[in-house]
Amino acid sequence: MDYKEITLMINHEVEPFIADILNELGANGIVIEDSLELQKGRIETFGEIYELDPADYPDKDVRVKCYYSEFDYRAELLEQIEQAVKSLQDVEVTRFEISTADIKDEDWENEWKNHFHAFKASEKFTVVPSWEDYQSDPSEEVIHLDPGMAFGTGDHATTSMCLRLVEQHVKKGMSVIDVGTGSGILSIAAHRMGAAPIRAVDLDKVAVRVAEENFEINQCRDAIETDTGNLLVGETEKRDVVIANILAHIVDLMIDDAFNLLNDNGLFIASGIIDEKEEMIKDHISEAGFKIETTIREKGWVAILAKKVQ
Numbered sequence: 001m002d003y004k005e006i007t008l009m010i011n012h013e014v015e016p017f018i019a020d021i022l023n024e025l026g027a028n029g030i031v032i033e034d035s036l037e038l039q040k041g042r043i044e045t046f047g048e049i050y051e052l053d054p055a056d057y058p059d060k061d062v063r064v065k066c067y068y069s070e071f072d073y074r075a076e077l078l079e080q081i082e083q084a085v086k087s088l089q090d091v092e093v094t095r096f097e098i099s100t101a102d103i104k105d106e107d108w109e110n111e112w113k114n115h116f117h118a119f120k121a122s123e124k125f126t127v128v129p130s131w132e133d134y135q136s137d138p139s140e141e142v143i144h145l146d147p148g149m150a151f152g153t154g155d156h157a158t159t160s161m162c163l164r165l166v167e168q169h170v171k172k173g174m175s176v177i178d179v180g181t182g183s184g185i186l187s188i189a190a191h192r193m194g195a196a197p198i199r200a201v202d203l204d205k206v207a208v209r210v211a212e213e214n215f216e217i218n219q220c221r222d223a224i225e226t227d228t229g230n231l232l233v234g235e236t237e238k239r240d241v242v243i244a245n246i247l248a249h250i251v252d253l254m255i256d257d258a259f260n261l262l263n264d265n266g267l268f269i270a271s272g273i274i275d276e277k278e279e280m281i282k283d284h285i286s287e288a289g290f291k292i293e294t295t296i297r298e299k300g301w302v303a304i305l306a307k308k309v310q
């Protein structure tokens with residue numbers, strides 16, 4: 001199968017909203033190359049230095065690439081993306097350029113490899129592409145990943161905030177369901193914290209296959225049950241933790257089910273929420289009976305940890 005790559009050049013004010021727009025329009029993978037990242041320099045950790053390659057970033061503004069399979073791509077998408085960007089409220093769009101390129105199936109894997117390098121995703125977790133050699137420090141937990149066509153390399157704020165909440169709150173023996181598992185990254189993180197049993201579901205069959213491959217790579221294939229599934233529909237087994245990093249309007253649909261499925265004192269980790277939807281989601285979470293314990297924010301996104309206190 002071949003792919004269509006859509007490249008956008010946008011100004012920084014548009015960036016916090018672009019992944020949301022492209023996800024809504026069905027993009028399979030999104031790469032954000034922000035010129036400001038280069039100025040941030042390097043991330044130093046445990047004596048390792050990961051340097052960003054200037055060739056991967058534009059001189060100014062933000063370059064965004066997203067991918068559609070040949071079956072999903074349609075020419076109207078370009079206009080729909082432009083319309084969605086230009087109708088963002090209170091956001092001044094001073095740059096918007098859009099172009100497309102064809103990517104042959106055999107180039108797809110290499111395309112990802114060009115953009116994805118080892119990096120420290122949270123206090124404990126370092127994400128390392130499955131094809132990269134990496135000398136780890138005993139104090140870090142390395143997650144080996146090949147995201148393929150699934151979302152979740154850990155470099156998106158919504159995922160890294162979940163990793164932080166997982167490392168701080170998921171404990172040995174807790175039962176977990178990871179809704180919208182994507183690459184499987186959050187289930188792998190929960191497994192490393194000692195959680196068991198773990199169930200990972202995704203609406204997208206391709207994500208389920210990719211997650212299974214990543215569980216295999218991280219030697220936890222037998223510890224994590226994987227399935228296609230729509231949110232918590234049909235889930236009956238009680239859990240100590242429900243994790244969902246999906247867009248706010250989708251998370252909204254599962255809040256009451258999460259409350260019902262959780263054991264007393266169970267935790268709901270909800271991410272993928274853009275700033276503007278924070279209050280709406282929090283109101284619903286509180287109305288459902290949860291106590292909101294922690295809120296973290298990064299790059300226009302919000303992640304919430306709520307507890308079922310009876």
Ligand SMILES: C[S@@+](CC[C@H](N)C(=O)[O-])C[C@H]1O[C@@H](n2cnc3c(N)ncnc32)[C@H](O)[C@@H]1O
Nearest residue numbers: 151152159180181182202203204207230231245
């Ligand atoms: C933003 S990605 C998160 C991936 C990964 N958990 C992470 O944190 O990086 C959202 C995932 O939710 C899945 N998804 C979207 N709607 C869903 C639904 N109704 N039920 C289950 N999964 C869904 C998508 O296929 C996608 O893999």
